[in-house]
Amino acid sequence: MSESPDESPADEPPGGWTLWNDEPRGRRILVFRPDVFNEQAGLPAECLPTILISNRSRAPRPGASRRPTSTWHVVLTLEPEVEAVTESYDSRDAAIAGANDLARRFATGAVDYRDAYQIPREAYFERLDEVTGPDA
Numbered sequence: 001m002s003e004s005p006d007e008s009p010a011d012e013p014p015g016g017w018t019l020w021n022d023e024p025r026g027r028r029i030l031v032f033r034p035d036v037f038n039e040q041a042g043l044p045a046e047c048l049p050t051i052l053i054s055n056r057s058r059a060p061r062p063g064a065s066r067r068p069t070s071t072w073h074v075v076l077t078l079e080p081e082v083e084a085v086t087e088s089y090d091s092r093d094a095a096i097a098g099a100n101d102l103a104r105r106f107a108t109g110a111v112d113y114r115d116a117y118q119i120p121r122e123a124y125f126e127r128l129d130e131v132t133g134p135d136a
Helices: 092-107 122-131
Strands: 017-022 028-032 050-056 068-079 082-089
Touching (some): 028 092, 050 092, 068 092, 082 092
Antiparallel strands (some): 017 028, 028 050, 050 068
16 A cells, blocks of 8 residues: 555655665655656656755855755756756755655646746656646
8 A cells, every 4th residue: 555645754755756865864865756767658767856855065166065064955856957946944854854845746746847947848748747746
């Protein structure tokens, strides 16, 4: 019996999401439906929606990403270089809760990811719509 997206324990990702990596007191990575992000399913693997939780600097300087900060970031990427949502939190626990909320919103179709793209990819968006939202 699988849990509904609203019944997962506080630190477990909601339905459709997989905990890919969880470093104690460090970064945490969630991925959405890795079972359907492959060429056969029409969703390229490089477009696997990923949520990164990290307290590393987001400054665009060489080496900055290796420096821990007091702020925890939650970033939803849809493919390399395409960030759909970025949120900040004061603690890792709050960031995990925020990431799970973001994951739930994405899975239910409440995140408008189209605005993150400079060049619309309508065929891809239609296929992504099929695996997210209330009917997915």
